[in-house]
Amino acid sequence: MSTDGLSVEAGVRTLLLLMPRMVGRIKRVKVPEQLQSLNLAPRHLSLLAYLLFDGPLGVNELAARLEVAPATVSLMVGDLSRRGVVERREDDADRRRTIVAIAEESRESVDRWLARGARAWRKALEPLTPAERLLFVETLRAYEREVLAEEGEEREG
Known part of the structure; x- marks a missing residue:
């Protein structure tokens, strides 16, 4: 590729060819065995990524980051909590606030699931x-x- 850059049309063409390949590869990333039966949607992946990289977060913080309503996050967290993937607890400083974290028994599986993508993005962005x-x-x-x-x-x- 030229060091002068590329035209908008050349960029569009390149990205239209590249994006389907990238999406196809992402879809083929094997979900760890412990998580396979959960039928996780992309929004679950985003929620788990925030918890993995940023640590425990409040429901409202997760909702803001995911750009969805707190009620939607509460439903997702309830579903993942029943399946043992995340844990909910009251915030000691504010009992009205619920803190969500990846359950210790699921941490390794979630980390393994997201690690390849994180490494690839890190290498691309560094x-x-x-x-x-x-x-x-x-x-x-x-x-x-x-x-x-x-x-x-x-x-x-």
Whole structure:
């Protein structure tokens, strides 16, 4: 690839060819045996990733990060809690607040599940400057927003 960059059209073409391959590889990542029977959705993966990387969090904090309602997180946490994947406890400082953490018996499986992707992203992002990393992440977010906007237009039209 040229060091001068690439045109918007060349970038679009490259990404349209690259993204399906990446998604296909991600879908083939084997879910650890302990978690296979749980039928985890992508939103569960995101919730578990936050808990793995950031440690125990409150339901409202998880909801804000996942950009969903606290009630949605409560349902997800309840489901994962019944299955022994996460644990809920009251916050000692504020009994109205529920803290969620990955259950100790599930930590190794969750870590193994997410580790390959984390290593790959780390290797891809480490050579970039902080500004380049921010640009990359913001570009992916902008793409997601545009796809969602077009999906909304299709439903309306």
